[in-house]
Structures are given as structure tokens and as C-alpha cells.
Amino acid sequence: MTTYATDYIKPELMACCGSREIKDNDLVIVGTGFPTMSANIAKHHHAPNAIMMQESGVIDAQPGRTALSVGDPCLNPGAAMIGGLVEIMGMFLQAGHVDVGFLSGSQVDKYGNINTTVIGDYENPTSRLPGSGGANPIGSMARKTLIIALHDKRRLAEKVDFITTPGYLDGPGAREKWGLPANTGPEVLITNKAVLRFDPETCEAYLASFHPGHTADEIVEATPWDLKVAADVHETEPPTVEEIRIIREVLDPARMISVYEKKGYV
């Protein structure tokens, strides 16, 4: 019988939600932070043959510490292969070989479009964001995209101010119309309150599960669009004792993940 942990923090729960989306043998492209944590939990837990790639060109890294950025050389020693950026982004991704991409969004809308460029009008911005980095081709071409975001009416939106990385754009058929590969797109939106999935008919994010301590009503209220609720909406499965052991003993003894609590992931 599965035993669940009782003393976990929200970022650990969210990392486990990400991990559960990764299957054995998946080719996963990750950045730093949540994505790496989730993919590593998956590798130690249920997907030992999943392979992680960083956009910098590193394949199947086994770093001895938490990387500062995707360009951190600690990712190099022990990796299976190191190519260049153009191998990962230009070839693996564009040719459609990547199963799972994992992105975080400063602003995410109901179709899973991600804005990391600017809040407000581009020419007259309220706030400048960091830019695309390598997020766009990941969201454009990975088979499944997992998205992490904060759940409030500022971070989630009916429509993003700027589409940096395409989700389902303006709804059903839009990705195909623009020429993005078939059967790709956002799979799940993991927030600090809930797990949202995307309706295959409408392409809209709906509430699939609420995290322990939250309610469906509260989440509908905190979402800036008319959030549909799954008929079988339920509580998100908490982290298991084993998942928490992997996080704290194997992956992150220094508890770096707790910085996400300061960033609002509570």
C-alpha cells in the first residue's frame, strides 16, 4: 500500500506532479529548477530509462550539484554525450524526437500560451520579462509540454499579453493551421493550487485536481476565466514517502527547492 508523506512543502508536491507526467523511456528536455527536479524524481522513482537533455547540448547529465543555469559546466562531467545547442534545439526538437518539454511561465492563459516577454502592451510595457530563452521551440515541438505557474489572476489570464511560446493559440486547430507539428501541445498546467489539464475538444485548461488544503470552488474563484471542472475532480495525490525520500536524501539534501516558497509557491 502506498504511504503518503504528511510533512511536505508545496514545491515538493508540484515537483512530484511533474514527475508523474514523465514515463519510462521518455526523452525530456529540461531547464533548471522545477523541471530538473521533476525529471530526476521520475528517473529515481518510476522512469529509470527516461533521458534528460539540456538545451545547451548536454544529454543524460548526472551533475554532482544543482546547476546554476542550463549553461552550468557541472552538467558536463558524467553526461552520456555533449552536442551543441543546434543539435538539441535545431535537430532533436525540430525533428520531433522530444517527448516531454517542461516550462515555467510568468503568465499563462487558458489555452496554455506562455508569455515570458512583457506584461502590458509591448511598446508601452508595464513590466519587462526575461524573454524566450529556448522556451519557444520546446513549447512548439515537444510532444507534451508541462507548464508550471503561480495560480492567481495576475499570473493566469484569459489571454496572455504576448505569445512568446505557443500553447493551443486561439483554440482548436490553431496549432495545425500555423504549421506546428500535429499531436503536440500543452498537456498539463501545474500550479501551486491545482492541476489543470487541457480539454481535447475545446483546448481549454480545466480543473483536474486540487491540491490538499484547497477546494474546487476556491480555485475556480482564483482563475481569471470561466474554469470548467472535471466531473471526476479530486484531491491531488500527495507526495509519497518514497518520493519525498528521493527529493530530500538523493536529489536535494541542501533543500534548494524551498526557495520556491519565497517565490510564492505556497
Next chain:
Amino acid sequence: MKRTNVIADESAALDVITDGMTIALGGFITAQHATGLIRGLARRRVKDLTVIGSVSSSLEVDFLISCGCIKKLVTAYVGAESAAPMGPFFKQAAENDSIQIWECDEIIIMAMLQATMAGIPFYPVRGGLGTDLPQLNPDLVPFKDPIRNENLLAVPAMKIDVALTHASIADCYGNVQYDGNPYADEMIQKAADQTITSVEKIVPPEFIRRDPFKTVYTADMVVRMPFGAHPFSSQGAYIEDTAHLNEYVMAAYMATKGDDVSWETYRKRYIDEPEDHLSYLEQVGVKSLLSLHEY
């Protein structure tokens, strides 16, 4: 043909870059930027540069902005991830519209470099389709490909005067090797009219020839610059100086909030007053520099 020695001193290398040029910067986020050379450009207040931050840049672009060197910036990202989600001066300049930004993704810069190095007008990508990027940059052109009738985005080539890269070693003929990932440096070298590379160490040609598979390109000018990527990492030599990155970010952030004191101190101490790279290293200090080891 008699080959020439391409080893140059720092000031001769910096003399190559003049106001209004287009330069491409190598490295990737917190790794392997030619920071020593770029700091020299900031110190000289070279003006009106078009800078391609290849393919995601970091705080070296941020201090170039602060020193008024950049007119137009082609970049996918300016930041240091965990150390700084984004460059403070970049954020300020974007919000004030004080520099032109050619907005793009890493894959779009790579396509730009692929077009440029092949000498063709554009290179096609799938990335960027459906987004707001083509509206901002009218020279990113969605088109139907004539072979399979697929939608693609045409990314224009761009003339690059000089590439600035940092590598592990080179010989006196400019044959450059990396103890690790060259990121997109090979592409920018091939796309640029000329390349200036700072290296941790200059080695005899025989040393390069022991392992020619490791040679990534031949630079037009090589500058010996130990710790030349500092405060970023240089693979096989040192890791990022996170304390220094934090010092920079705090000072820059405060400056963008109207409190210039720490930034003035930082800029004087690390950018303006050191007359060359070695004087900069003296300011950083032996103890800090030699603590930047992985194991």
C-alpha cells in the same frame, strides 16, 4: 604560404571594435562569455553597437547596456537564471525603450547564424510560428515552403563584423579548443567576418595537433586572458563566481531603482578603473579567483 602569428594583446584586440559595428558574443547564459574583452568595450564606452547575444546572453550584455554601448540588441534572454532571473539594466532599457530589441528565441538566433554562415538570405524554422514575434520583427517572415507546402518561418541572415568568444586554449595560429561545450561559438565564428577569442592559455601548436578533433575553429586573433570569462564559468578551469554575480545584481538592481551608490562603486572598481584585464583580476582578488573550483 607562411602563416602568421595571431596572438594579440588586449588593447590591440579591442581596437578592432569601433562604434556602430555589429558584434556577436559567444558563451551561454552563465558560461564561457568573453567577459574580459566585453568589459574592455564597456570601459572604452564603444557606442552604437548592434549586439547579438548568442544565443542566450547574460550580465555581460547588461553592463554593456548600462555603459551606453548598445544601440540594438538581438537576444533570446539576458539573465543568469538562479543568480538573476533577468539583467536589471536590460529590464530597465526595455521598459524605457532606450535600446532597440530584436525579440527572438534561441532557435531563431541559430537560424540567423545558419543563414549567415552559409551565405544564404534566410534559414527556415518551425519555432516562432503562431507567436507574436513575427509582428514585432517584420523581417521574420512566415512562408509556405515550395517542396512540401509546409508553413515555416524565414529568419534573415545578418552581417556580423566581429565575434567575441572565450575558449580554453589556442595556439599562435589561432586554432581554438574547448575543454567542454563550445555552445554556439562555432556558429558565430563561421557567421562573423572575423573572430577574436580570449583563452585561458596559449599552447604550442604541437599540443593542439595532438588532438585535432578538439579544434573547433580558427580565430583571427587570440588574446591570452586567464579568468577571461569571470564572473562566469570557463569549462575545465573555474566555475561561476556566484558571490560576484550577486554583488553585480544587487548593485545594478538598486541603480535601476534610483540608488546609484553601489553601482557607481561597482562600475568604478571593476569596469572603469582597472586599466586592463589583469588589473581587473587584482580587484577581484587571488583568494576569490582561486576558490572557483568544482571539487
